[in-house]
Amino acid sequence: MTWNKALICSGLIALVPWASVHAAASVPKATCRSGRADRPESGLQGMTTQAEQDSGANKQGFTCNTDLVGQFQGEGGSWQFTAWKTCGYFDTSNNAAQQHLGTLVVDASDPSHPVVTEYLTTASMLDPWESLKVHGGRQLLAGGQRGGPGFSIYDISRDCRHPVLLADVNLPGSFGHTGEFAPDGKTYYITPLRSSPSLVAVDVSDPSNPRELLLWTAPSPLNPIFHDLEISDDGNTGYFTQFGGATAQNGLLILDTSDIQARRSNPQIRVIGQLSWDDGSIGAQQPLRVKIAGKPYIIFTDEGGLHASGCAAGKSPNGFARIIDISDPANPRVVSKLMLEMNDPANCSQTASGPADTATGVSVFGYSSHYCNVDDRNNATTAACSYFSAGLRIFDIHDVNNPKEIGYYKPPARGTDVLPGSQYYRFAGANFNRPMDWTTSRPSFPKDRGMSSGDIWFSSQDNGFQIVKLHTNSGGCSATGGSLAPFFALALIPMLFHRRRGRVRRC
Amino acid sequence: MAREVPGTSRPRGTEREVKLRDVIPSRWQRLHSGPRPSISWLAPFAVALAVSAAHANGAFPDELSVHFPASAPHRILLGSNFGLLVSEDDGASWRYACEPYVTSGSTSSLSPANVSFYQITADGAILEDSVDLRRSADVACTWPASSGSVAGSVVSDVFADPTDPGFVLAILAAINGSSIVASRDGGTTFGAPLYTTSDLVTSVESARSARGVVYATKVGIRGGATLLRSADWGTTWNTMATLAGAGTQPSILAIDPADANTVYLRLLAGANDSIAITTDGGQTVQVALTVSGAFTSFLRATDGALYAGQLEGNLYVRPAGATSFARRSGPRLRCLGQRLGTSRIFACGDMFQDGFSLGYSDDGGQTFLPMMSFSQILGLLTCAPVQSACAAHWERIQGVLGIAPDAGQPRPAAPGGSHCATVGGEPSVLLVLLALCHHFRRKS
Numbered sequence: 045m046t047w048n049k050a051l052i053c054s055g056l057i058a059l060v061p062w063a064s065v066h067a068a069a070s071v072p073k074a075t076c077r078s079g080r081a082d083r084p085e086s087g088l089q090g091m092t093t094q095a096e097q098d099s100g101a102n103k104q105g106f107t108c109n110t111d112l113v114g115q116f117q118g119e120g121g122s123w124q125f126t127a128w129k130t131c132g133y134f135d136t137s138n139n140a141a142q143q144h145l146g147t148l149v150v151d152a153s154d155p156s157h158p159v160v161t162e163y164l165t166t167a168s169m170l171d172p173w174e175s176l177k178v179h180g181g182r183q184l185l186a187g188g189q190r191g192g193p194g195f196s197i198y199d200i201s202r203d204c205r206h207p208v209l210l211a212d213v214n215l216p217g218s219f220g221h222t223g224e225f226a227p228d229g230k231t232y233y234i235t236p237l238r239s240s241p242s243l244v245a246v247d248v249s250d251p252s253n254p255r256e257l258l259l260w261t262a263p264s265p266l267n268p269i270f271h272d273l274e275i276s277d278d279g280n281t282g283y284f285t286q287f288g289g290a291t292a293q294n295g296l297l298i299l300d301t302s303d304i305q306a307r308r309s310n311p312q313i314r315v316i317g318q319l320s321w322d323d324g325s326i327g328a329q330q331p332l333r334v335k336i337a338g339k340p341y342i343i344f345t346d347e348g349g350l351h352a353s354g355c356a357a358g359k360s361p362n363g364f365a366r367i368i369d370i371s372d373p374a375n376p377r378v379v380s381k382l383m384l385e386m387n388d389p390a391n392c393s394q395t396a397s398g399p400a401d402t403a404t405g406v407s408v409f410g411y412s413s414h415y416c417n418v419d420d421r422n423n424a425t426t427a428a429c430s431y432f433s434a435g436l437r438i439f440d441i442h443d444v445n446n447p448k449e450i451g452y453y454k455p456p457a458r459g460t461d462v463l464p465g466s467q468y469y470r471f472a473g474a475n476f477n478r479p480m481d482w483t484t485s486r487p488s489f490p491k492d493r494g495m496s497s498g499d500i501w502f503s504s505q506d507n508g509f510q511i512v513k514l515h516t517n518s519g520g521c522s523a524t525g526g527s528l529a530p531f532f533a534l535a536l537i538p539m540l541f542h543r544r545r546g547r548v549r550r551c
Numbered sequence: 552m553a554r555e556v557p558g559t560s561r562p563r564g565t566e567r568e569v570k571l572r573d574v575i576p577s578r579w580q581r582l583h584s585g586p587r588p589s590i591s592w593l594a595p596f597a598v599a600l601a602v603s604a605a606h607a608n609g610a611f612p613d614e615l616s617v618h619f620p621a622s623a624p625h626r627i628l629l630g631s632n633f634g635l636l637v638s639e640d641d642g643a644s645w646r647y648a649c650e651p652y653v654t655s656g657s658t659s660s661l662s663p664a665n666v667s668f669y670q671i672t673a674d675g676a677i678l679e680d681s682v683d684l685r686r687s688a689d690v691a692c693t694w695p696a697s698s699g700s701v702a703g704s705v706v707s708d709v710f711a712d713p714t715d716p717g718f719v720l721a722i723l724a725a726i727n728g729s730s731i732v733a734s735r736d737g738g739t740t741f742g743a744p745l746y747t748t749s750d751l752v753t754s755v756e757s758a759r760s761a762r763g764v765v766y767a768t769k770v771g772i773r774g775g776a777t778l779l780r781s782a783d784w785g786t787t788w789n790t791m792a793t794l795a796g797a798g799t800q801p802s803i804l805a806i807d808p809a810d811a812n813t814v815y816l817r818l819l820a821g822a823n824d825s826i827a828i829t830t831d832g833g834q835t836v837q838v839a840l841t842v843s844g845a846f847t848s849f850l851r852a853t854d855g856a857l858y859a860g861q862l863e864g865n866l867y868v869r870p871a872g873a874t875s876f877a878r879r880s881g882p883r884l885r886c887l888g889q890r891l892g893t894s895r896i897f898a899c900g901d902m903f904q905d906g907f908s909l910g911y912s913d914d915g916g917q918t919f920l921p922m923m924s925f926s927q928i929l930g931l932l933t934c935a936p937v938q939s940a941c942a943a944h945w946e947r948i949q950g951v952l953g954i955a956p957d958a959g960q961p962r963p964a965a966p967g968g969s970h971c972a973t974v975g976g977e978p979s980v981l982l983v984l985l986a987l988c989h990h991f992r993r994k995s
Contacts, residue, residue, distance in 0.1 A: 092627055140822035140843030167798040170821050192800055193751050193770070212797065213772050216751045217705040217724025239664040239681045240652070247647050256726035259705050264655055267663045268682055289661050 090434030109451035120466025125485030134466035188220025279305030295320030324359025355392030791833030860884025
């Protein structure tokens with residue numbers, strides 16, 4: 045970065061922290077590598093344009109500061125991905141047309157040549173939906189049966205390539221959909237995404253003998269339909285996404301889960317805090333608990349948007365991720381939004397009636413977010429988020445008030461390829477020419493899977509397991525620039541008011 | 552319907568989920584054994600739907616089940632993901648009670664809770680299960696919560712006896728297992744458990760042709776599906792046939808209305824779904840049909856024929872006296888049903904792709920004709936509580952369905968009788984409603 049660039053960047057960082065929240069604006073675009081190193085998007089941030097579809101460019105995929113290192117496509121994937129050490133795990137759509145049903149275990153010891161080593165086929169692993177999760181500390185892999193009572197848990201400590209089934213049980217009243225371990229790995233919470241129960245707490249202290257602790261339905265007037273969740277380090281606080289529509293029913297719910305953590309008899313759950321929004325981003329999905337510069341936040345994703353009706357109301361047509369300050373859990377507040385240009389109401393004229401919103405297979409999810417992860421939960425600086433048709437988007441979140449995109453990897457469109465394990469393929473139908481992929485899984489960074497180095501792992505529905513290298517030295521403002529901000533802030537005020545947004549984004 | 556012999560609207564064990572992706576139209580719903588979209592989701596996508604209606608690319612309302620109360624020979628009830636639709640004139644006209652009101656008495660246009668299923672008692676009372684189990688004795692006008700053992704419990708299934716209007720069975724799930732409880736007052740209150748197990752009871756149903764005969768299915772904590780039978784209203788139970796091994800979810804599709812020893816069962820295993828039949832009271836069970844994917848509907852018709860449908864548009868038919876099923880193309884089936892003693896078959900379809908929300912067949916399922924699409928809903932039920940509580944919802948759903956804003960005006964009751972109070976028909980109320988509709992239309 046040049047000195048001038050650093051100066052401008054730091055000034056802007058100093059002066060516009062308010063704008064990211066108070067104005068509905070997309071994050072600055074990444075500056076891609078020059079030459080032929082990247083295949084950048086030609087349209088709005090996240091968009092696959094009609095011209096790209098017509099030319100076939102979408103079949104090559106789009107990259108910005110990323111390279112594909114390795115891939116195991118298989119028969120396509122479902123919603124979730126998780127990883128541990130050198131192994132990746134992703135589910136498939138439980139389609140009878142698949143040659144191999146179940147959750148794939150992929151050995152990525154050689155990142156350039158990942159190979160499948162197992163197919164997990166318990167009732168839960170045939171279709172764990174979004175509940176497929178690893179607990180690194182205890183080296184357990186678990187998932188709940190979508191729409192059913194099944195729950196499976198595996199030991200991956202001895203050989204992550206060959207999980208050992210510890211328990212495959214049916215849990216009364218449970219309906220699998222999403223789920224997550226508590227940080228101590230002794231409780232697994234299933235969230236059925238139903239009116240009742242809202243959650244199922246399962247004691248997995250003895251993973252060979254999972255035991256239900258609580259079936260709990262959130263009382264009125266709380267929206268009882270919970271999507272994914274995370275639990276605080278001490279196990280006493282739960283962060284749940286309340287799956288709702290266009291009103292305050294959609295958002296973050298913070299609950300006191302200490303009775304469950306302490307294994308108290310007749311456990312009670314109490315509300316600590318709640319936050320919702322009305323900006324068009326709906327369909328609460330994931331609350332990722334992170335610390336940025338020592339302060340606790342939730343990176344929260346929504347998986348749906350209001351589409352044209354959102355645009356008509358001046359709101360986002362798609363769901364997007366946002367960063368929520370939970371320093372005061374009773375009063376969580378949004379500090380910034382990871383909104384792509386495709387999600388920006390300012391671009392509705394190009395997005396609401398364009399190919400993104402018609403019958404090109406984007407459907408209700410559009411360019412919405414789904415799952416995020418970070419390089420280091422305890423000191424997050426980089427976030428990678430799956431954004432359905434916009435692929436894997438990578439953000440610099442050093443400055444929590446002003447996140448910016450630093451790269452993306454949009455997997456190739458697979459057209460009419462037969463991929464029975466892909467949910468998107470099943471949804472779209474065999475003859476449908478799928479113009480993009482659906483990237484929906486939670487990405488994995490090395491630290492997340494117990495490694496000290498490596499690349500970003502994720503799965504998408506038509507391209508399966510992928511390993512992507514992020515080139516971090518291209519584009520974006522460095523963190524050091526921020527420290528210079530106060531010195532240059534005043535001098536930059538006139539410049540700021542006259543700069544067009546596109547130029548700001550080049551920073 | 553299964554719970555209302557002779558037809559079933561939806562196979563047991565078909566748990567519905569609320570999920571944005573469930574709310575996308577039929578193409579998406581093929582993925583789900585029982586998609587259960589919420590209108591709170593549908594509404595936001597209404598405009599998108601309107602924009603690209605030909606592709607049905609937004610979310611849209613959908614059906615859950617169809618019911619034919621024996622006590623009201625012209626009444627049809629259609630459970631949907633945005634409320635309960637009622638016709639008092641054999642399907643010629645339809646009104647509805649909105650889901651927010653049904654599930655919680657809410658006046659909101661968006662429902663925080665979703666109905667998992669509807670059931671009808673022998674005397675026509677309606678039961679719904681969402682957060683609470685609720686009962687309407689006045690054709691969807693009021694919905695008090697049931698009390699007793701079901702209160703605060705997770706209710707996973709309910710069955711209303713087809714002949715005894717007071718007898719209703721429910722399955723309660725708890726952390727240490729599940730139990731079967733019964734109501735003797737039509738679902739108003741439920742008593743202590745009749746049967747408790749550390750396993751999961753997955754379905755329960757009582758017979759029409761033999762009073763007191765009850766069947767249930769259960770699956771062990773570590774797998775293994777079993778059929779249970781009681782001959783004394785669930786007081787004592789016998790373990791009958793083992794239905795399947797680990798990984799299979801069993802449920803009862805229907806007890807044959809003419810033979811209490813014949814039970815139609817569903818065995819959902821992995822990516823396959825099967826219909827199994829016992830004809831000896833559960834001592835032995837034979838698999839009659841296995842398909843890829845999941846069944847969404849089942850009907851044991853008056854003439855003894857069996858019908859099973861899938862969202863993909865597959866209709867499997869076993870004519871009376873036949874021993875095997877034949878596949879034919881059908882609507883994208885969400886439910887099947889038939890009024891007891893008649894021959895017409897009703898089917899819930901895809902409003903856009905099939906051209907109807909509720910259709911019918913008079914030729915044994917060879918062809919289906921439209922009876923109603925959601926866009927033809929006249930408005931809210933005319934009783935005062937629904938008119939009051941569901942006004943905002945109706946305003947919203949009109950936009951979703953593309954219904955003309957004045958369509959909600961109550962009209963003279965059709966033969967068969969109005970079921971609710973008629974406050975909504977007063978001119979002053981009509982004017983207010985019209986003004987509101989006009990106002991909101993302009994705003995939107």
